[in-house]
Amino acid sequence: MDENSQNITDDKPPFLGSWNKIYLLVFGELVVLIVLFYLFTKVLS
């Protein structure tokens, strides 16, 4: 490990205001994609 550890600040994310909202966005997109893939499979097969 670097002896001169720099200060790491846990800033806010660049948008949406909190990390929890960003995590929710990523997880929400996964859920939406799964639903879309399901519809895609059902409709086109």
Next chain:
Amino acid sequence: MCGFTGFIVFYGAWKTRNTKNVDEYLRTGKSSSWWVVALSIMATQASAITFLSTPGQAYVDGMRFVQFYLGLPIAMIILSITAVPIYSKLNVYTAYEYLEIRFDLKNRVLGSILFLTQRGLAAGLTIYAPALILSVILGWSLNLTIIITGSLVIIYTAIGGTNAVNKTHILQMAIITIGMFASFFMIYFLLPKDISVIDAAFIAGKLGKLNAIDFSFNLNDRYTFWSGIIGGTFLMLSYFGTDQSQVARYLAAKNITQSRMGLLVNGIVKIPMQFIILFIGAMVFVFFQFVTPPLFFNPVETEKVKNGLYSNEYSRLENEFELLQDQKRKKLREMLDGSARNSLSSSEDIKNQLNKIAKREQEIKTSAKGIIKINNSEADTNDTNYVFITYIVNYLPIGLIGLLLAAILAASMSSTSAELNSLASTSLVDIYKRMINKNADDMHYLIFSKLATIGWGIYAIAFALLASELGSLIEAVNILGSLFYGTILGIFLVAFYTKKLSGNSVFISAIVAEALVIYSFFFTSIPFLWYNVIGCVIVIVLSFILNPILPKKENR
């Protein structure tokens, strides 16, 4: 193609030629923005073999491979919450440094040696696999392709380190994305004039290639929703959280926010990207419904069998295959006909007839592969990797072929550069600087890092050249990866998610787990993918059992 590849090497080396110290060389001086981190993470994961194989996978097996990535966003969230703050706050250069801080030196050395063993050989495979495919299709010399692509990567990676890797990753991802979309749009121009995009999707769907989601729970089925969500999450946690070739990408970020955003953007973009690549494969499948594909996509093996003792048998199969194509096209056009499409019974009837033709096609292909194997016992009868490159080389316009070959080479170079860079980092930080020469100056370590990059590059090229002599080594390398990955993941999971387990219990558990995995390999018939689970679970469970028994050193 040559121009772009040459430019990548020149750009990477020139832009980073003034790298002054080890921190800049191994972590870009922690200066990368989140979008650079995100692109670099994606470029590292997108090897040439992924770019070549994925459309072929959809061609053969449909789009269900996309489920393999369903665990990735979940893993990105978990790592952003747990691993990223730990690595950032401890300001480490490698993931394995953390193991010494959490446990002790022996766990750090064990983790780094397992990584160096596995990733060193994998780097050889990353160079070898695309070189083999390109040499077979384009008639290039395999050894020369390996040496040239490997040497080009060594030049800019050795000069600029992580900075060069990240900067070239931006260009490489750009060319990969452009190539991907270009091949996607070209398919529609190459389809028969009377086949629309909707018709193409209709055909692909009816012939079972748009099977993106399968909710059935079947342990024997490799790609289902459940295996993707459960197994995929573990696999991605291991790859992105403990493999230095990926950890190095987000350790180069300016701060914890940039690291997290890089991982999370990857979590958002990766699945749609894989979906598009697989959809391209499904459309290539539709294209080959109207243009007769080769009976076997590897032209070298086809040529061998046609010039061998079994040429007559093979020709008979080719003729029957050609006749089936005519029948199939007729049925497909009937299926697309308005009345058949609107009438359920008529549509189902045609679908059944098409399935019968597809079944017979499969039988012919199996027979052809059997003849190829008899003709050449060392032949690889899996031609999935050759499907997309055959489409590119034989049906796309010249300029676009160059663009796509540049994209394939870019994908190969992006993965290899990240691997060499991470191997050099681990060699310096976890082995040389920690145990061999602790008190040298920064310039000494910088030179060592560059020499280590060159050394690992030569090692990877040498292995790739050896692999060309001994084809079976390829499978051995895949198995070798699985022999170590589970144990490494087990060590890190215990480190991240438990507080009281001691270094001694984890170290002994890891040794036992590794021994049992190796025993499973030599003395059981367990499929090798399960070694990952076995190694990981044994490390965790045994650590809990041994911890109360073994003497404890104070954990840091």
